[in-house]
Amino acid sequence: MVRPAPELAPEPAAALEAFLRYLAVERGRSPNTVRAYRNDLTALLARLPGVELAALDLSMLRGWLAGAHAAGVERATLVRRAAAARTFTAWAHRTGLLATDPGIRLESPRPTRKLPAVVTARQASDLLDAACSGAAENDPVALRDLLLLELLYATGVRVAEVCGLDVADVDGERRTLRVCGKGDRERTVVYGVPAERALTRWWQLGRPALVRAGSPPALLLGARGGRLDPRVARSVVHRAVSAVPGAPDIGPHGLRHAAATHLLDGGADLRYVQELLGHATLSTTQLYTHVTADRLKVVHDRAHPRA
Template identity: 50%
Template sequence: MSEQDATWDRVIDAYERHLTLERDLTPHTIRGYVTDVKGLAQHAERLGVHDPADLTIRTMRSHLAQQKSLGRARSTLARRSTSLRVFTAWLRRSGHAETDAAALLVSPAARRELPATLSASDVRAVLDAAAERIETDAVTGTRDLAILEVLYATGIRVGELVGLDRDDIDTSRRVVRVFGKGRKERTVPFGLPAQDAVEAWLQHGRPQLVTEASGPAVFLGVRGGRIDPRTVREVVHRRLGEVDGVADLGPHGLRHTAATHLLEGGADLRSVQEVLGHASIGTTQIYTHVSNERLRAAFRQAHPRA
């Protein structure tokens, strides 16, 4: 490793420690920030910028322009612009640079695409099919149904579901305590079907898998440890794929669906924002567009003079 490479590596290591210890971000978020900065470092090295202190806005614009030429989506470019601004602001605060080189860097406007969602009848069909599988696969079938019910009832993220401990779920009050991005805590309610599914799992399914490695985790893998995010995604994709005519939107599709159905059922935007754990209500507002699109589609289909 050259001394020049070591300069970037040393600074990026310090930045990663900052994100982990001081900002307490999730591993997924930290990995994204660090990966974006490493991409910038590689581009900067090719341009002869061997020290982060020598970064300029021109170098970063060159990096983003190259990313655009490679066909990166506008949303990806917007996210990477944000990553660069966070990094250079830290460089200045931590004394690794005299100026904040990306302070004037403008993110390309991301094109907001409406998220795909399932209809209420589709969700019902998936949950009914998952319930039927319990007859042939009692333990994991009970677990999988509880996972689907919780994801749809609460709209929580996969990482949030995986992190649930026994005392995070209060089935008597039908609420779940969730630690979201930045370890921000929120309480999300759920309904009777989710309550029944979770209680069945905790009383009859989980005891069949529990081991010393289980700890307080709510959802377990087949070996008894805390279930991992990839397994949860596989479960959701598999259960959605088993029902003919239902789009395989994955766990995030269930989150989008939960938010859309809440708004269509009369929930106000602020409440949905709290349920989803969005920092900005602007992020939640996209679901109002989904609801409006559904209303227009229903009107065009049903009204004789549409």
């Protein structure tokens, strides 16, 4: 059961709406990020003892996080909530809504950086072979699902990125995609021959069957002709993976991790993987190196004179 959002007093409610506009317009944050900040900050501001935003202080911020921790909220969620609070109080101080910035002294637990389960290269191959067989009758939805799976695994793009692709973002001659990622950062990713074959079938037999007069220029379309919804894409991946014996239950992000892991296992340069995935820092990409420890051990045993 979903709890209704708490009612906020007029002053904090107005401040929250102004802050969310700032996030969306000036900072260019995604709708998902804005939605998460809204939920977190609504819960925070509902704890105000009065109707004025000035009552927001450090003890209240700490009590809010402590209560969430006692309720069993996961560490990653606590980190996100602390970040939302700090961003809001810094903005409120700059705009004169708060005399001081209480969030500047707010500490949060260090995030745990662990990777989800990853399908093996054999399981990924079985998954895509099954999707290809399912599209043998040229059903347009099956052709779309095949292309979705091929692109997610071939390029390591995020599910929102692949659903956000337009027809004009595809360069078939160079086998590249122009992707708009987090923070509106644009990058170019490449795809291989199997994805090219799936794309060709989609162009010829899939998309023309689903496109409608009012359809957007999206590369991937839903069954009714609109842009493919990321939630539908997630269900496609979960359904496809569940049909592979022994494969862990993963979604689109799991295929992204699999793409990175298998690239590194195959000897790809870490900088290349960083560029492909659209990571702002190399330290994020380095998380994948622990998955390939077995390969590193093999290389060490073969190459090091004291192995």
